Amino acid sequence: MTKTESSSESHLSGVALWRRIADAIRLDIVGGKRQPGDRLPGETELAERFSANRHTVRRALAALQAEGVIRTEQGRGSFVDQARRVSYRIGKRTRFSENLAGQAATISRDMLSSRLENATASVASALGLRAGTKVTRLETLSSADNRPMSRASIWLSYATFPDFATRFMENPSITATLASYGIADYARASTRISARHADADETATLKLAPGAILLVSEAVDTDLAGKPLLYALSRFPADLMELVV
Amino acid sequence: MTKTESSSESHLSGVALWRRIADAIRLDIVGGKRQPGDRLPGETELAERFSANRHTVRRALAALQAEGVIRTEQGRGSFVDQARRVSYRIGKRTRFSENLAGQAATISRDMLSSRLENATASVASALGLRAGTKVTRLETLSSADNRPMSRASIWLSYATFPDFATRFMENPSITATLASYGIADYARASTRISARHADADETATLKLAPGAILLVSEAVDTDLAGKPLLYALSRFPADLMELVV
DNA sequence: TTATGTTGTCTATTTTATTAGACAAGTAGA
DNA sequence: TCTACTTGTCTAATAAAATAGACAACATAA
Numbered sequence: 446m447t448k449t450e451s452s453s454e455s456h457l458s459g460v461a462l463w464r465r466i467a468d469a470i471r472l473d474i475v476g477g478k479r480q481p482g483d484r485l486p487g488e489t490e491l492a493e494r495f496s497a498n499r500h501t502v503r504r505a506l507a508a509l510q511a512e513g514v515i516r517t518e519q520g521r522g523s524f525v526d527q528a529r530r531v532s533y534r535i536g537k538r539t540r541f542s543e544n545l546a547g548q549a550a551t552i553s554r555d556m557l558s559s560r561l562e563n564a565t566a567s568v569a570s571a572l573g574l575r576a577g578t579k580v581t582r583l584e585t586l587s588s589a590d591n592r593p594m595s596r597a598s599i600w601l602s603y604a605t606f607p608d609f610a611t612r613f614m615e616n617p618s619i620t621a622t623l624a625s626y627g628i629a630d631y632a633r634a635s636t637r638i639s640a641r642h643a644d645a646d647e648t649a650t651l652k653l654a655p656g657a658i659l660l661v662s663e664a665v666d667t668d669l670a671g672k673p674l675l676y677a678l679s680r681f682p683a684d685l686m687e688l689v690v
Numbered sequence: 691m692t693k694t695e696s697s698s699e700s701h702l703s704g705v706a707l708w709r710r711i712a713d714a715i716r717l718d719i720v721g722g723k724r725q726p727g728d729r730l731p732g733e734t735e736l737a738e739r740f741s742a743n744r745h746t747v748r749r750a751l752a753a754l755q756a757e758g759v760i761r762t763e764q765g766r767g768s769f770v771d772q773a774r775r776v777s778y779r780i781g782k783r784t785r786f787s788e789n790l791a792g793q794a795a796t797i798s799r800d801m802l803s804s805r806l807e808n809a810t811a812s813v814a815s816a817l818g819l820r821a822g823t824k825v826t827r828l829e830t831l832s833s834a835d836n837r838p839m840s841r842a843s844i845w846l847s848y849a850t851f852p853d854f855a856t857r858f859m860e861n862p863s864i865t866a867t868l869a870s871y872g873i874a875d876y877a878r879a880s881t882r883i884s885a886r887h888a889d890a891d892e893t894a895t896l897k898l899a900p901g902a903i904l905l906v907s908e909a910v911d912t913d914l915a916g917k918p919l920l921y922a923l924s925r926f927p928a929d930l931m932e933l934v935v
Numbered sequence: 936t937t938a939t940g941t942t943g944t945c946t947a948t949t950t951t952a953t954t955a956g957a958c959a960a961g962t963a964g965a
Numbered sequence: 966t967c968t969a970c971t972t973g974t975c976t977a978a979t980a981a982a983a984t985a986g987a988c989a990a991c992a993t994a995a
Contacts, residue, residue, distance in 0.1 A: 458709075458900035458901045459705065459706040459708060459709030459712070459753070459900070459901055459982095460704065460705050460706070460709065460887075460900070460901040461704040461705070461706070461951095461952065461953090462952080462953070463704060463952080463953085464703075464704030464705065465887075467704070468886070468887055472886055477812075487970080487971065487972085488971080488972070489970095489971090497953080497954090498953060498954045498955070499954095499955095500953075500954075500955085501952080501953060501954080503972085503973090504952090504953095508704070517972070518961090518962085518971090518972080519960070519961050519962080519971075519972045519973060520960075520961035520962035520963085520970080520971050520972060520973095521961080521962060521963085521971065521972080522962095522971065522972080523972090530884065532882070535935055567722075635934065635935070636934070636935040637777070637932050637933070637934050637935075638883055638905065638932060638933040638934070638935065639775065639905070639928055639932040639933075640885035640903050640904075640905050640928035641713070641717055641903060641928060642705070642710075642713055642903070655703035655704070655705070656703045656704055656705040658885050658886060658887070658903055659885075660883065660884070660885050683884055683885035683886060687882050687883060687884040688882070688883040688884075689880065689881070689882050689883070690780055690880070690881040690882075690883065690935050704952095706981095706982065706983090707982080707983070708982080708983085732940080732941065732942085733941080733942070734940095734941090742983080742984090743983060743984045743985070744984095744985095745983070745984075745985090746982080746983060746984080748942085748943085749982090749983090762942070763941095763942080763991090763992085764941075764942045764943060764990070764991050764992080765940085765941050765942060765943095765990075765991035765992040765993080766941065766942080766991085766992060766993085767940095767941065767942080767992095768942090
């Protein structure tokens with residue numbers, strides 16, 4: 446409900462009007478301006494506010510309902526279902542499960558797949574290896590209260606951590622698996638944060654609406670001596686999470 | 691060039707196919723996969739790769755050319771113009787001008803406007819004030835090499851910093867203006883990072899293509915004793931910048 | 936010059952997005 | 966029950982996105 450844009454400029458945007466309306470309403474909800482249980486303005490009023498037809502507003506509301514952000518009841522109105530964004534803390538010691546403790550009842554991390562591959566230039570430079578070195582690549586999906594919250598790709602040197610994937614599969618925790626190699630502690634060396642639209646695969650695994658925005662974090666964790674242990678590329682739905690430094 | 695999406699699902703997305711194609715190509719460029727000067731594949735090949743019509747690809751390329759990301763020459767092809775993203779470092783000591791030094795030749799910060807207003811709940815809690823307290827609000831635009839890179843809204847307690855706006859206008863540097871009040875040094879207490887689409891105003895002042903994605907940083911700077919000095923809400927074009935923690 | 940591959944431009948058609956209006960069906964309070 | 970307001974559903978018309986095909990204009994190398 447933050448912006449009102451005339452439909453005459455829609456052809457410049459490449460983003461459908463109903464989606465811009467849905468984005469604006471969702472922004473107020475995940476930003477905390479509207480609390481769960483609150484009733485949204487009526488469809489006619491929203492149509493006026495966005496200078497759009499009521500049918501266009503209805504399409505936006507239908508999309509938000511499909512996302513689980515609101516719930517619409519005939520004769521009564523639309524009501525906010527989803528709470529505001531949860532925070533993911535980034536610091537020297539960044540641990541996924543510790544991080545969301547207190548903000549969700551159940552937290553889980555699943556391994557989607559793993560494979561052995563040759564390090565690309567970016568992976569090699571992050572891990573301090575030569576390009577082409579054998580590395581283990583893990584694909585994981587993390588959830589809070591059964592809602593997918595993070596899709597990560599993780600690379601580790603195969604020579605340093607042989608068999609990492611099978612150990613991780615038994616107990617899908619990075620901290621625990623590293624401990625099994627004698628790494629008692631590790632620290633976050635650097636984090637690069639960017640944002641972009643989700644692709645088809647990410648839309649599916651994270652159960653997002655097409656066109657959703659992701660926060661992308663590229664991080665390197667090192668041992669206490671500063672030697673790179675792993676390189677992680679994590680994608681967070683921007684509507685569900687914010688990163689706190 | 692990362693994803694290939696069938697056009698049959700476009701009606702679910704709310705984002706036009708030509709814009710999804712433009713986003714994919716731009717992502718490869720700002721991500722460093724394509725260097726300035728590189729030639730893109732021909733329109734016919736791109737059309738095949740994205741399962742789209744050549745006219746649709748042409749519209750995507752036209753949009754990228756209007757953004758200044760590529761340049762198209764008849765009979766020759768399309769060539770990458772823009773370099774990869776620049777990095778904005780976030781840490782205990784975060785200073786805009788120091789941060790981009792070395793990545794751009796000229797760096798400037800302009801004040802767009804200032805006004806006195808009553809603190810909203812979120813501003814008040816960030817600055818440790820009571821809601822409704824008088825605060826100065828600055829709207830600034832920062833550029834590197836004459837390219838707008840950051841649009842920020844900054845709030846400070848009016849009682850603590852009377853006249854801040856006029857002092858800032860004379861020398862538009864936060865560090866320098868705080869120094870004029872006897873604040874020799876200050877530190878970043880917290881930063882919250884999220885992402886969303888740009889609204890109409892941001893699209894205009896940051897000279898972005900409609901529908902562009904912004905990285906949003908909400909930060910509180912404090913004096914060395916930990917007392918909040920200012921609250922800043924900065925928006926960075928996600929295609930031009932990445933945040934490094 | 937010629938052959939080939941590239942981008943530029945035109946017309947036409949189909950599909951989707953958006954608008955417009957009318958009325959049914961549900962809710963809540965007087 | 967009655968009234969006023971809400972969401973749900975239908976038909977229809979217009980605007981924009983996307984596809985399809987043909988050919989012109991330009992660049993490059995043989």
